[in-house]
Amino acid sequence: MADRVRTYPGTRKPTPHQGHGKRNCVKILERLSAYLDDELSRDVCQEIRAHLGDCPNCEIFLDSLRHTVQLCRQRPSPSLSAKDRAALRRQILKVVASV
Amino acid sequence: MIPQKKSRRRSVDGPSPSTSTPESFDQLYRDHVDIMYRFAYRLCGEVETAKDLVQETFLNAYRAYDRFRGDAQVSTWLYAIASHACFRMRRKRKGEPDRELSLEEFVPTSEGEFALQIPMEGLSPQEALENKELRQDLDRAIAKLPSKYRMVLVLRDMEGLSAKEVGSILELNERAIKSRLHRARLFVRKELSARGLAGDLNRNTHTRLK
Numbered sequence: 532m533a534d535r536v537r538t539y540p541g542t543r544k545p546t547p548h549q550g551h552g553k554r555n556c557v558k559i560l561e562r563l564s565a566y567l568d569d570e571l572s573r574d575v576c577q578e579i580r581a582h583l584g585d586c587p588n589c590e591i592f593l594d595s596l597r598h599t600v601q602l603c604r605q606r607p608s609p610s611l612s613a614k615d616r617a618a619l620r621r622q623i624l625k626v627v628a629s630v
Numbered sequence: 631m632i633p634q635k636k637s638r639r640r641s642v643d644g645p646s647p648s649t650s651t652p653e654s655f656d657q658l659y660r661d662h663v664d665i666m667y668r669f670a671y672r673l674c675g676e677v678e679t680a681k682d683l684v685q686e687t688f689l690n691a692y693r694a695y696d697r698f699r700g701d702a703q704v705s706t707w708l709y710a711i712a713s714h715a716c717f718r719m720r721r722k723r724k725g726e727p728d729r730e731l732s733l734e735e736f737v738p739t740s741e742g743e744f745a746l747q748i749p750m751e752g753l754s755p756q757e758a759l760e761n762k763e764l765r766q767d768l769d770r771a772i773a774k775l776p777s778k779y780r781m782v783l784v785l786r787d788m789e790g791l792s793a794k795e796v797g798s799i800l801e802l803n804e805r806a807i808k809s810r811l812h813r814a815r816l817f818v819r820k821e822l823s824a825r826g827l828a829g830d831l832n833r834n835t836h837t838r839l840k
Binding site: 553556557560561563564565568570588591592594595596598599600601602603604605606607608609610611615616619620622623624626627628 | 652655656659660663664667668671672677681684685688689692733736737738741744745746748750754755756758759764765768769772783787788790808811812815816818819822823
């Protein structure tokens with residue numbers, strides 16, 4: 532309980548779920564990356580899950596954030612062609628040799 | 631990955647000052663150029679600028695080579711050099727400071743803004759990314775990020791480094807890294823939710839899966 536009070540400054544009655552409204556949803560939104568990255572204490576995770584279970588909008592928002600992170604993680608990046616790699620090496624070593 | 635002994639990492643990954651010859655530097659270049667190009671491309675989103683950044687990175691690395699003590703992995707050291715070079719290149723080109731992203735701007739104000747306008751159900755991220763428009767929209771969203779946020783997103787979510795490693799590269803504490811990462815993700819999420827891709831992606835995916 533004490534942890535929960537510290538994690539939610541200004542919260543006077545630390546109940547598992549305090550209903551909805553923009554203010555509560557914003558507090559959830561602030562922690563969603565930490566939630567996805569598994570950086571929160573068990574108490575805070577429980578509180579977030581309780582909110583998500585009751586608030587479809589936040590649940591949808593979390594899904595969309597999770598998908599965004601997955602897309603970033605899986606985005607392939609083009610690699611340097613062998614020709615470009617060799618050309619860059621030549622340019623760099625030329626400058627290096629002249630130093 | 632099998633952890634290497636520190637002494638071995640020093641000889642393979644972190645050359646001592648006495649070996650700072652163009653030959654040993656050439657080895658360092660060959661070992662790391664692909665990682666650095668991938669990083670540069672993700673930061674710049676464009677081939678020629680990425681090549682310029684790679685060149686600048688290795689030249690700066692050569693100049694600082696004697697001072698590298700092997701305390702960090704060479705790749706971490708190079709990431710830091712590339713990040714600084716990227717900030718300098720951007721500042722020179724744009725001449726204006728990064729704008730700050732505040733959490734308030736990411737609070738949805740209407741029903742339609744909660745979901746991503748990309749149907750991912752039943753598709754893996756890789757499958758979804760086969761859609762060229764989605765890739766372009768993702769790239770555009772990342773490119774629109776102010777540099778200091780993009781840097782963190784690329785290092786954490788694309789290069790896969792830990793918050794601690796990114797903190798040491800950008801000389802920031804982990805708290806600042808996590809805060810920037812969250813804002814960067816929210817920014818990209820918002821851009822993708824505003825794209826209205828649903829129709830096109832559905833059509834293309836169905837065509838592809840037939």
